[in-house]
Amino acid sequence: MLRCGPGATSRGDVVLVRQARMLTARVVVSTRPWRTATLLGAEERSGGEVLGRVVALRRGRWRVPLPRPFRPALWVAQRTLATAWARPETRLVYRGVRDFFFSGWSKPLRRHLVGPLAVRLLRAEDQDALLLFASERLVVSASFLRRQLRERWGLEDSERRGAAAGALDAKGRLHGFAWVDSYRQEGLPLEGVWVRSLVVAPQARRMGVATQLLACLLMEAHRQGEPSVQADVDEDNAASLRTFERVGFRRSSDALTRRTNEAWDAAGRSKRLVVLERDSGR
Template structure:
């Protein structure tokens, strides 16, 4: 039920007896591209002594659960399909199957050699800038304008609207795939501010395909919620999934947030964007945003530098309709 405290999955698994099989959703997209956020894993509860090289292990690293390939057993080391070894964690069990919707992929122990060799090959290739560049260009080509008619039929009618409390699960799945914002922050803000009964503070907007899957998101909130000394409401985390790009989704998301700001009596809203993100800057400019004063841009970068940010930002602002 929406609004109930989240279950501590790691504690739940650790409390389960050896030999028990559990279906869990919450390992994120740690085994991408085989596993995406929102998918489930079947875990056989066991200790590290039952794991072999090439198995997929469920490991707790801090408060996170990850499902990665075992690349060494002495000591136990796991790694993603495309990455390097993980920090030391606590092994909780062996993943025996993956589930994506109605599709279930068993992972019998016969696949150990294939998974181990596949992980070695994939991580080696992915470590090369040329391979990553080729993959990005192929992705950009696949989701460029030529494929829009096909994607429109695939996605169906897109609904863009303000998020409600019952959208929490869809938001957390999308966040695991696309956002750098923590799930705990999104949960707290959606239930406590953006969709609060009796009067929202700030807002969040989402785009949903015909199947109810979120394919775009943005929120409007005060930076003081994150400890930064910047006044006003700021558009944050404007992200559209590749499958829904070049379909006007970002434009409509900003429209939802502008309307929410108008209803809340805001005279002006702001946004900040990486200085080299030409596409995002163009999107905001087309929605009526203009570059903020040099003083505000300086303050934004100073606040982000103090909080550990590294990339230079530009700040934009827009007067809300009705306050010109």
């Protein structure tokens, strides 16, 4: 990314925009007035901060440069995709393909392609796999993850504070990740330990990976003497709420829910959160 403001961009540039704690890549569709949109045409969110212009896209080991002479082609592609996405039949076909790929019908094929997964606590030597997964799936900074793994999560049992769990394939690549730790690490005035960043890659979904990650973290929290574990989930994330409830999490008190939302509101988050908790050793 090349750091710059809106004034240094042109139509067809891809820019990185920060909205509260969320980072999104958007295409500049107009400079007078200055407007951006997603490739599928979603309108720009107000109040976002432009961090800079994207100069390359990376996916795993692949890196695709975005030279500025390609701006007209990218702008045309954005308009074409947005127009197609506006048609109900296009969205219907997309949902059908997506639902099949992530359904139980495709699970044997996905399981064969992914191979067996081992869910375990991450160690210091898993740093490269974690940072690669984070670059593709998470909005957490690499420096934060590197520091936490080195100074808290990846230590020996007697020294470990908090923990991170991953679902790794035979080649050591991560297909799922979550961590449990104190929010004090991020400056939020919330007590106890909380499950964070529970993310499973699309190819490994509906294979029980999320519940295994949670079970691994709950066991470690209990070993560290934590009586309970909390979690906060976007209220519109029904799938994640079901996952937590399957492993015994229940809605927290109104007082804790209110304190949690107030703490995140002060940090700039806009979505309403549902707070859950359960005993670590149950």
